[in-house]
Amino acid sequence: MTPKEMALALARALDSKKGQNIRVLQTDSLTTLADYFVLCTGTSAPQLKALADAGEKAMKEAGILPHHIEGHRGGTWILQDYGDVVVHLFDTEARAFYDLDRLWQDAVEVDLTDILQPQP
Numbered sequence: 816m817t818p819k820e821m822a823l824a825l826a827r828a829l830d831s832k833k834g835q836n837i838r839v840l841q842t843d844s845l846t847t848l849a850d851y852f853v854l855c856t857g858t859s860a861p862q863l864k865a866l867a868d869a870g871e872k873a874m875k876e877a878g879i880l881p882h883h884i885e886g887h888r889g890g891t892w893i894l895q896d897y898g899d900v901v902v903h904l905f906d907t908e909a910r911a912f913y914d915l916d917r918l919w920q921d922a923v924e925v926d927l928t929d930i931l932q933p934q935p
Contacts, residue, residue: 818843818850818851818900819850821877821900822850822851822853825873825902826839826927826930828872829853829866829902830930830932832862834904835855836856837853837927838916840853840854842919842922845921845922849901850900851899851901852901852902853900855904856906856910860891863904863905866893867884867902867904870895882896882897883895883896892905
């Protein structure tokens with residue numbers, strides 16, 4: 816599975832748990848940290864956990880295990896590091912505080928039109 820395929824599979828998994836404002840940013844030309852960042856907002860600590868679990872399940876089914884996970888206990892953010900892809904899950908306040916959308920504004924945003932379910 817390529818890094819882009821991983822990022823898209825993660826976006827689908829997050830969408831299946833009603834993640835909000837899901838974005839996939841191609842960062843390979845900007846940093847060596849990861850080729851893609853997947854950003855997503857959850858509305859509560861239980862939803863953040865469900866989002867994280869959905870992402871882990873999707874990757875495990877593809878035979879990919881996370882290198883590192885942080886933030887489960889805090890309830891406001893979770894980071895899942897899959898090497899080439901890093902998933903950032905936030906509640907609304909934490910997403911605004913860390914402002915990765917602004918920090919990585921020079922990244923190429925991957926079009927998710929055919930990946931995510933249309934919002935009502």
